Amino acid sequence: MGVVLRNLQKVVPLRRARLRKDVDTLRHILGIQKFDLGVICVDNDRIQQINNTYRKKNVPTDVLSFPFYEDIRPGKLPCPHHRDELNLGDIFLGVEFVMKQCQEESLDLHGALTVVTAHGICHLLGYRHETEEDWTEMLQKENYILSEFNRLTGRHLEPLMKRCSQDR
Amino acid sequence: MLKSVVRAVGAAVRVSSLTATTARSLPSSSAKLCAPSSATARPFTRSLWMLNSSGASDRPKLFSSKVFNPSVSCGCGGLHTEGDKAFGEFLVDEIKEERKILKNKSLPKMSGGWELEMNGTEAKLIRNVSGEKITITFNVNNSIPPNFEEEAEQGEQKSADEEPEMVSTPNFVVEVTKQAAKHSLVFDCHFPEDEMSHGEGEEESDIFAIREVSFQPEGDSEWKETSYTLNTDSLDWALYDHLMDFLADRGVDNTFADELMELSTAIEHQEYIKFLEDLQGFVKCN
Numbered sequence: 175m176g177v178v179l180r181n182l183q184k185v186v187p188l189r190r191a192r193l194r195k196d197v198d199t200l201r202h203i204l205g206i207q208k209f210d211l212g213v214i215c216v217d218n219d220r221i222q223q224i225n226n227t228y229r230k231k232n233v234p235t236d237v238l239s240f241p242f243y244e245d246i247r248p249g250k251l252p253c254p255h256h257r258d259e260l261n262l263g264d265i266f267l268g269v270e271f272v273m274k275q276c277q278e279e280s281l282d283l284h285g286a287l288t289v290v291t292a293h294g295i296c297h298l299l300g301y302r303h304e305t306e307e308d309w310t311e312m313l314q315k316e317n318y319i320l321s322e323f324n325r326l327t328g329r330h331l332e333p334l335m336k337r338c339s340q341d342r
Numbered sequence: 343m344l345k346s347v348v349r350a351v352g353a354a355v356r357v358s359s360l361t362a363t364t365a366r367s368l369p370s371s372s373a374k375l376c377a378p379s380s381a382t383a384r385p386f387t388r389s390l391w392m393l394n395s396s397g398a399s400d401r402p403k404l405f406s407s408k409v410f411n412p413s414v415s416c417g418c419g420g421l422h423t424e425g426d427k428a429f430g431e432f433l434v435d436e437i438k439e440e441r442k443i444l445k446n447k448s449l450p451k452m453s454g455g456w457e458l459e460m461n462g463t464e465a466k467l468i469r470n471v472s473g474e475k476i477t478i479t480f481n482v483n484n485s486i487p488p489n490f491e492e493e494a495e496q497g498e499q500k501s502a503d504e505e506p507e508m509v510s511t512p513n514f515v516v517e518v519t520k521q522a523a524k525h526s527l528v529f530d531c532h533f534p535e536d537e538m539s540h541g542e543g544e545e546e547s548d549i550f551a552i553r554e555v556s557f558q559p560e561g562d563s564e565w566k567e568t569s570y571t572l573n574t575d576s577l578d579w580a581l582y583d584h585l586m587d588f589l590a591d592r593g594v595d596n597t598f599a600d601e602l603m604e605l606s607t608a609i610e611h612q613e614y615i616k617f618l619e620d621l622q623g624f625v626k627c628n
Contacts, residue, residue: 176579181548184596190583
């Protein structure tokens with residue numbers, strides 16, 4: 175199937191084709207093209223609601239990942255036996271939250287969404303940042319993904335975890 | 343051109359009184375009681391007519407029964423019964439209730455410089471952008487999806503005053519016409535129903551979606567079935583996203599879709615009240 179892209183919000187004008195292309199590039203870099211992936215764009219209210227429901231944090235955030243495989247080792251791709259299992263899970267992008275951050279830091283929205291999506295995909299692939307060791311491992315992966323992305327597209331994106339706390 | 347509008351009207355014929363009455367049963371509990379009777383009245387009437395027209399003159403005549411004599415007469419030549427009187431009284435109350443919940447007398451404005459044209463229950467929104475004409479057409483008939491599940495759930499937990507608001511989510515057709523082009527690019531759009539339920543499930547849809555795309559002769563009111571029609575069910579998603587971006591560039595995005603729902607809901611409500619007033623006048627025989 176591929177990437178199921180949904181835009182459930184009206185606060186941020188999104189370029190769907192660009193977002194899909196960037197997500198497809200990330201999938202190509204990670205070699206996960208055969209897996210389905212959901213990318214759902216929501217506003218602050220919605221992501222706050224989801225954050226509160228699943229993480230008991232009643233605040234908006236930039237990305238929340240819901241992995242299909244919850245216990246995979248970071249860096250090891252799942253080995254599904256059935257077609258239905260060719261699925262990595264869903265990423266909820268808090269596009270309103272990301273837009274506000276971009277406005278404050280004069281960043282390009284779609285570039286920031288790519289960085290945030292890369293972070294979300296890392297979580298779907300088993301990466302965590304709960305310990306220092308996990309954090310380093312995840313940062314390395316994000317560095318690799320984005321350097322490849324920059325090489326392929328000529329852009330200059332940086333990992334999310336250099337700037338943000340561990341609150342995701 | 344107006345394929346989805348035609349489809350909506352076709353659907354209205356199929357489910358006619360039952361859906362319409364059930365959808366409208368939300369504001370007033372008494373309206374619910376009327377739904378079954380209106381739904382069963384038609385076949386019964388028709389079978390009586392068939393008996394009468396069978397031409398058996400020596401049989402007892404069903405229509406000579408006193409039951410069918412008017413109980414009230416105003417000299418207009420029409421039938422007036424006690425039922426009509428009760429119906430008229432019911433309508434007075436219903437209209438009063440509906441007027442009470444009518445938010446504004448004027449219709450909500452669409453942002454983005456859209457001009458509204460009305461023809462009965464059909465509305466057109468027109469906008470010109472740099473030589474392109476964008477026309478949106480929708481019909482408020484049959485545009486309120488029945489939500490029985492939600493209705494039942496709400497009914498158990500909430501009082502009548504807190505009943506959910508009815509939202510009109512019509513199919514709508516976007517027609518993009520370029521100067522000097524013979525054909526318009528036409529998008530048949532709709533509001534996916536699972537979005538309406540506001541659920542937390544994984545299968546959530548976009549606020550609005552494109553169902554079909556085709557070229558149609560400019561200004562034709564009939565949908566030309568011989569034009570190639572791109573169905574989005576089995577479409578390359580990248581192409582679908584470009585089509586959505588194309589609409590967004592012309593002012594048809596999620597904000598527009600949201601405002602369209604508000605406008606359609608307001609028009610539908612106005613038309614409903616107008617219909618009730620016409621019905622009241624017809625029953626009363628003014």
